[in-house]
Amino acid sequence: MFGGEKHSTGRKDHAECSGCSLCLLVCPAWRSAHDPRMTPEGRAKALQHGATAADLAGSLESCVLCGACEPVCPENIDLVGMTLDLRARIADTEAVEATNRRMAEPDTPHAPAGTASDTVLIPGRALSADADALRRALQLIEGTACGDEGADILAAFAAGVPIPPARRERFLKGLRRARTIVVEDGLWLRPLAQWLPGMRVAGLGEALSNLPSVRAGVRKSDLYVIEPRAYHADYERLVKHYDRLRADRDCAFNLDLQRIAIPAAGQAEWILKGLEVDRIVVERLDDAAAFAGACALPVVHVAQLADH
Ligand code: SF4
Numbered sequence: 639m640f641g642g643e644k645h646s647t648g649r650k651d652h653a654e655c656s657g658c659s660l661c662l663l664v665c666p667a668w669r670s671a672h673d674p675r676m677t678p679e680g681r682a683k684a685l686q687h688g689a690t691a692a693d694l695a696g697s698l699e700s701c702v703l704c705g706a707c708e709p710v711c712p713e714n715i716d717l718v719g720m721t722l723d724l725r726a727r728i729a730d731t732e733a734v735e736a737t738n739r740r741m742a743e744p745d746t747p748h749a750p751a752g753t754a755s756d757t758v759l760i761p762g763r764a765l766s767a768d769a770d771a772l773r774r775a776l777q778l779i780e781g782t783a784c785g786d787e788g789a790d791i792l793a794a795f796a797a798g799v800p801i802p803p804a805r806r807e808r809f810l811k812g813l814r815r816a817r818t819i820v821v822e823d824g825l826w827l828r829p830l831a832q833w834l835p836g837m838r839v840a841g842l843g844e845a846l847s848n849l850p851s852v853r854a855g856v857r858k859s860d861l862y863v864i865e866p867r868a869y870h871a872d873y874e875r876l877v878k879h880y881d882r883l884r885a886d887r888d889c890a891f892n893l894d895l896q897r898i899a900i901p902a903a904g905q906a907e908w909i910l911k912g913l914e915v916d917r918i919v920v921e922r923l924d925d926a927a928a929f930a931g932a933c934a935l936p937v938v939h940v941a942q943l944a945d946h
């Protein structure tokens with residue numbers, strides 16, 4: 639349980655796991671450690687045999703919440719929700735108290751958004767810090783930036799730490815007036831669906847790559863890095879979206895043979911292997927550092943393509 643709310647989305651739970659191992663094949667934790675205990679199958683099977691959340695602490699830590707396991711699971715198990723619920727059960731008391739104290743401090747930079755734009759963007763850390771890329775992104779989506787980017791809330795959500803209701807309300811205040819919320823990190827889709835039911839929430843990568851001026855800037859020689867969390871959360875629809883982009887521009891993507899988006903963090907070298915590209919385009923600017931560290935190619939944010 640998490641702050642009184644369950645993460646699960648109404649899909650099936652671990653009891654339905656048949657042990658088919660399809661989730662294991664696409665999981666970045668499996669790719670890096672080759673330890674079945676660090677996979678969604680490992681967790682589901684352990685729970686079936688009586689393991690507790692505490693028994694799975696190491697396995698839970700290995701999950702980067704990319705969501706790649708969910709679209710491949712033939713039993714339609716809410717695997718990301720399972721991880722979040724288990725994390726919430728073992729959230730360290732000290733971490734919870736520290737989070738509560740930090741979020742309650744009145745002078746922390748949690749200014750109310752104060753925007754009444756139809757479209758409000760929640761940028762990630764890197765995009766927030768890059769004034770030029772942020773300005774271009776906002777111009778393209780014709781929106782305004784959320785005055786409170788909620789990084790503390792998203793971190794707490796991912797860690798299973800309950801979010802104080804007063805902090806959550808302060809964050810949501812500026813978002814309630816929006817008609818559409820655009821998120822750079824797809825992990826926002828899950829809590830926003832719970833907190834603002836009926837609100838239209840879209841990924842920034844999809845919003846920008848839908849625009850003709852941006853699409854025209856994608857080159858055949860680009861590696862286009864899809865943001866995995868938003869992509870896997872709406873997999874069937876977005877497979878078609880990126881298939882159209884591929885047909886239009888013929889660029890390379892961070893997709894494996896099953897069309898699963900491989901997370902950039904920790905896997906940039908693996909993604910680049912065998913590719914002949916001369917530029918990297920990232921949908922989430924936080925992914926740029928992983929590629930900049932793995933190669934000497936220029937890395938640009940998708941919002942910067944409209945100028946090229
Ligand atoms: S969300 Fe990603 S890292 Fe976590 S279990 Fe699923 S595939 Fe593995």
Ligand code: SF4
Pocket residue numbers: 654655656657658659660661662678679682710711712713714715717
């Ligand atoms: S894909 Fe689903 S059913 Fe198959 S092993 Fe993974 S969790 Fe179990």
